[in-house]
Amino acid sequence: MAFLALGTVALDNVKTPSGVKKNMLGGSAAHFCMSARLFDDVHVAGIVGKDFPKMHLDFLKRKGINLSGLTISDGKTFRWTGEYKQEDLNSAITHATELGVLADYIPQITDQHRKMTHVFLANLAPSVQEKLLSMIAKPEFVGLDTMNLWINTALRDLKRLMKKVDLMILNDTEAKMLTGERNTVAAARVIRAMGPRIVVIKKGEHGVYVFGGDFQFGYPAYPVAKVVDPTGAGDTFAGGFFGYLAKARKTDQKTLRRAAVYGTVLASFNVEGFGMGKTAPLSMKEVDRRLKEYQAFCAF
């Protein structure tokens, strides 16, 4: 069954030690969907400007991503210009954020979307995430991602929203920032007490930890020998993770474990190329091949 993902669809200018790329298709929802489409029928809710290349729209459609919730508005598409330095490929340095049409975005979704039960709120202002959630008739399983910016500037909104979601995915730095805890396990406990019953803490090249009520589990990252561009790795993880859950319509521990493994494998492809260079061409066959390798890597 189809599910909905809200987030940014952006044009990215990225510089990494491997090179410079301009006007790449990017954004939290775009990366999320490029990964989630491998598992389930995913509909994107977001906004782009009239300047958004038709090429990118056609590309997303061709990949099976439903764009009926994508608003095309007068104005300019959201742009992110950032850089990763050799010393710390885990941390993006933002040079410019041009909100453009994102500044006044109010989600416009269809009746089909309103009836969907599974919704993922990829990184975006918490007020917009909450707005979209309020449009959903009977949400059954809602996932939430966020970023340091919102923890710093919209904490009240974020905390209110956290009470309404089932799952929260965030990275370890954000988890520590949000809770004031310095220990990942302790931070996850505090976050669970704030609302979401499942908390996923992404640790970039160090893998992922997942915390539920009566269980916790963790996996290392798939070992990538050369990171080309980490942009969107977290969204790609979330797309694989939530896409798998949405398809399964289950959130028991076993399903969550499988979902985390798929998220990890998808994220490993993401960092090996610029933008969606490595994730867009993927088939499930290639994903499952790496999953097998990864399984051998982690086996006891």
Add this chain to the structure above:
Amino acid sequence: MAFLALGTVALDNVKTPSGVKKNMLGGSAAHFCMSARLFDDVHVAGIVGKDFPKMHLDFLKRKGINLSGLTISDGKTFRWTGEYKQEDLNSAITHATELGVLADYIPQITDQHRKMTHVFLANLAPSVQEKLLSMIAKPEFVGLDTMNLWINTALRDLKRLMKKVDLMILNDTEAKMLTGERNTVAAARVIRAMGPRIVVIKKGEHGVYVFGGDFQFGYPAYPVAKVVDPTGAGDTFAGGFFGYLAKARKTDQKTLRRAAVYGTVLASFNVEGFGMGKTAPLSMKEVDRRLKEYQAFCAF
């Protein structure tokens, strides 16, 4: 069969967010042996001063650690005074290093030791590590640990020694420092080309990666909710890892995986208490209980 571990036996003054402890039994060999003794008959090669408390000697003996290679010399025992701050419990801040008797240490070992085939060179000056190794008649499997200090001040010695060992254990920062590589996988490849056929990269709270000729594997750390004192965690890992291998007298991939799991579990106990507060009372029963929990944590 018994094996030999060279390293420091020290008196530690440690400050962490959980408290301050003075004159604790510490040092690379002491932590290593406290972990390794659970698996095999371990003999320590090292030196202490006349000021070293008899209480500590008795304690080590009572734990089954053979002290016939421990020199007791005129002068003062090696002392380390350090601190861990809440912001980064992974990184020790050294306030003072008083070498004492360590400054002129030449290993004094017995004939039994010279005939041993399995030797672990825990953190110490590479020249002393090499000296000890030269005393071993027919080394079959030699493990090496080091630290940033030696990479900075004794790189030539270290590189020469690396050619003579089978296994090298180091942390990710040291691996990057030693190779100039920024990626863990790439760094491991370079280190293998420098000598050791097996390279273990410890990532502290982020687990461990192991690299061999035709295999690599990795595990996350056991999730510890409260880190009390990380001093010696790396040595404790190494003790579990090498102790298991020494006992098994095998270094095939399966054995190495099991060894890494034991090392991980032992290190998780280490950080939960000051000094050897949590590792010294351990029995294999408790270790295997946590191993089971850990196995469940990492299961797919």
